[in-house]
Amino acid sequence: MTKTACIISLTPVTDEPRVLRQSKALADAGWNVIVAGFRGRQEPPPFWRYIEVEHVYETRRLIENVKLDWKRRLSPYSGQFAEDYYWSQAGYDGIFEHIATIENVRCDLAIAHDYFTAPIAAKLAALSGGVYSVDCHEFSFEQYMHDPKWIKRERPWVHAMEKRYLPGASVVTTVCDGIADALKSTYNLPNRPVVVRSTAFFHNLPFRQTGERIEVLYHGIVSPMRGLEQTIESVKLWNPEYHFVIRGPGPDDYVASLNALAETHGVSGRVRVDPPVPFNEMVPRANTADIGFFVQEDISIQKRFTLPNKFFEYVQARLALCVADLPEMARLVKAYDLGVLVPNVTPQAIASQINGLTRDKINAHKQASMRAAQRLSWQNEAAVMLRAYGIDTSVVENA
Structure with a gap:
């Protein structure tokens, strides 16, 4: 039965x-x-x-x-x-x-x-x-x-x-x-x-060579305590070829506050907040970016051991990763050479790690995601x- x-x-x-x-x-x-x-x-x-x-x-x-x-x-x-x-x-x-x-x-x-x-x-x-x-x-x-x-x-x-x-x-x-x-x-x-x-479900996506414009992507729920404010502030310290895209569902007033923050820091031309896409389109759409990004503060056991959906979705999208140096994510980043770790959630620390990701390094980490995608599915x-x-x-x- x-x-x-x-x-x-x-x-x-x-x-x-x-x-x-x-x-x-x-x-x-x-x-x-x-x-x-x-x-x-x-x-x-x-x-x-x-x-x-x-x-x-x-x-x-x-x-x-x-x-x-x-x-x-x-x-x-x-x-x-x-x-x-x-x-x-x-x-x-x-x-x-x-x-x-x-x-x-x-x-x-x-x-x-x-x-x-x-x-x-x-x-x-x-x-x-x-x-x-x-x-x-x-x-x-x-x-x-x-x-x-x-x-x-x-x-x-x-x-x-x-x-x-x-x-x-x-x-x-x-x-x-x-x-x-x-x-x-x-x-x-x-x-x-x-x-x-x-x-995430396995996606058979191609390797995409990093171009002149380098896109750093955060996708997921758009809400406070996810390091988005600090990241937007850090964009003014990024090399000019790097752009930040935020994609996901969030309250209208909070999204408006992020756009206002980008304006305040003079980076509104390099920061974009996109609406969410359907579940089945999330990974393929992410494949158009170069770096999958997620930082948050270590303020509790809950935050310290975060290992979110987006981490694995970035791997399936064949991206390089730039994530917080927290134990669960750091273990996998190091094991598979997926990208770099941000030691603390400050604009300076974020910018340092982003700027250190040259095109050659990004491509190497993308290739590592290619190799890891089947196992991390x-x-x-x-x-x-x-x-x-x-x-x-x-x-x-x-x-």
Whole structure:
């Protein structure tokens, strides 16, 4: 009998790379795949049964809000209070009812993406007689350490939620070794989370010789704490042939602030903010650039061990890489000679590394990406994920 997996991710799931890769691997292994989440820019793939959900916020009386706030405050001392607070906010109970009752979903495996969908997955698994898994994109306990209000108000509750749901999962997966170790020690998990890196689908793209104009590309979510402000400021220190392109989704006001910053520093002619492109076009479009770029500050375990989708997408796009000197990215950059590492997130450090990438060096690192693309692809990583779920990988590996 064909088994069913239900993936729950409260993101625009049709644009979410990890969901798209994960679901494709399960479908290729012969499973029925249901995906519940928000609607994205592109249509869902044909092998999904797609369930569109949304947050529905309920108006409550003041006394009810006071009671709920106390449950949040007491959640570090009671997992039940943490769970009660969860089900009372952001329409999570409505999302569960939509999936389980209106859509009548039953599954052998419910896959939660991060802690805030774990209660839904756990409840759905119990209803179905199946199991649930939690896929941790982040080390959520330290996700917003730059925000004092989050640290005081939300961090203890996040900790309580993960402490309640991670140990009960049939398997916990995450994106890199550093976060796997942090999760195991923080929550005293019986097994170390399985590392399933966010590698991209393999793309058979050509080597592109670096031309007169050298394009440095950041693609991904356009938001604060990603070093974009410091990078724009650094452009005035770059050699004149280098140009900076930012491509991805972001709030209009923040995008406007980046354009204004480029104007302030006199580099608006060398900085361009492009709208996002569909998931299937991201890597081919990136191939028109020369250097894949990403720097962020080391302000927490979460930031220190970052190993994002874009790192592997740059490799598939056959780019040279210029990324922050953080352990997970640095290990791969050095192992495959993919590019250079920025020691700190200052305009001077960024400019020094960019200017040091001559055309010959860029071409050499592009060739290194050519050599590494097959090994650093989802076609290899998918088998790791399937084995973690106890699924026979021979069908996928021989596909």
